[in-house]
Structures are given as C-alpha cells and as structure tokens.
Amino acid sequence: MGKVLVVYASRSGETEKIANLIAEGVRFTGNEAGVKNANDIKNESDLQGFDGYAFGSATYHGDMIQGMKTMLFLAEKAGLENKVGGGFGAFGWSGEAPDRIFDTMVNVFQMDMVSGPLRLKSSSLGGGIQMAQDYGKQIAQKL
Numbered sequence: 528m529g530k531v532l533v534v535y536a537s538r539s540g541e542t543e544k545i546a547n548l549i550a551e552g553v554r555f556t557g558n559e560a561g562v563k564n565a566n567d568i569k570n571e572s573d574l575q576g577f578d579g580y581a582f583g584s585a586t587y588h589g590d591m592i593q594g595m596k597t598m599l600f601l602a603e604k605a606g607l608e609n610k611v612g613g614g615f616g617a618f619g620w621s622g623e624a625p626d627r628i629f630d631t632m633v634n635v636f637q638m639d640m641v642s643g644p645l646r647l648k649s650s651s652l653g654g655g656i657q658m659a660q661d662y663g664k665q666i667a668q669k670l
C-alpha cells in the first residue's frame with residue numbers, strides 16, 4: 528500500500544475541499560492519504576516518507592498563496608525526485624497557481640507527474656467532486 532501526502536494553501540476553503548476530495552480518491556483505491564495545510568509543513572522532514580504528493584493553492588492576483596511558495600522551497604530539499612506528483616487549485620478566472628505548482632514539481636523537483644494540473648472553479652460545480660476524486664485515483668494508480 529502506498530502513501531500520498533496532499534498539501535494545500537487556501538484562504539476561503541475551496542482548495543482545502545479539493546485537497547480532501549483528492550485524498551478520498553486515493554483512499555478509494557486502498558492506498559493511504561494524509562492532508563496538511565502548507566503552513567503546517569515546518570521543515571523538509573515533514574514531507575518525507577510518502578510515495579506520492581499533491582500540492583495545491585488557490586490563485587490570488589495571478590499568483591499562488593505565500594504559504595505554498597514557502598512550502599515549495601522546503602520541498603526542494605526533501606528529495607522528491609521520481610516520486611509521483613500532481614498539482615491542483617481553486618480559481619476564479621485565470622488560475623495560474625496550479626500550473627506554476629505543477630511546473631515546479633516537473634522542472635525543479637523532477638517528479639513523475641500525472642497528465643496535468645487539476646484546476647477547479649469550485650468542487651461543488653460541474654462535476655467537481657468527481658473530478659477531484661478521480662485526480663486522487665490517477666495519482667494512486669501511478670504509485
């Protein structure tokens with residue numbers, strides 16, 4: 528059984544909901560998943576010991592939330608090469624954060640990523656619950 532860590536940065540709770548749905552999707556496959564707020568990742572050892580990772584942030588002013596940026600600098604030192612990865616986030620109209628996170632996981636951490644980032648306007652709109660759970664399943668299937 529594999530273990531996945533889902534880390535999110537969220538101001539009004541949408542990205543947090545998506546994080547929990549991704550974790551549910553992982554668990555549907557019989558694997559383990561933990562969910563953490565990026566602000567609770569205090570050093571790189573908090574990120575070690577998992578087989579897969581999903582990192583997500585909402586987009587504000589065309590950017591990810593600061594707590595996710597700080598977490599990504601810790602992740603750089605956590606030795607995530609070749610681990611399975613995915614990126615996600617809630618957005619309103621432009622949604623840069625999930626793309627930036629996903630690109631960082633590919634280009635800096637050199638992770639083994641799922642096909643692309645998950646960008647959702649809301650988990651409660653247009654099949655969002657299913658899409659987020661399916662994203663968790665995709666991550667689990669690559670473990």
Ligand SMILES: Cc1cc2nc3c(=O)[nH]c(=O)nc-3n(C[C@H](O)[C@H](O)[C@H](O)COP(=O)(O)O)c2cc1C
Nearest residue numbers: 537538539540541542585588589617619620621622
């Ligand atoms: C002040 C403010 C700025 C925002 N800027 C952007 C933006 O640049 N691009 C975008 O796609 N959405 C933007 N949004 C929309 C949020 O990304 C959206 O409400 C999202 O669901 C928030 O996720 P959260 O609940 O996880 O914080 C903005 C929202 C607010 C309140």
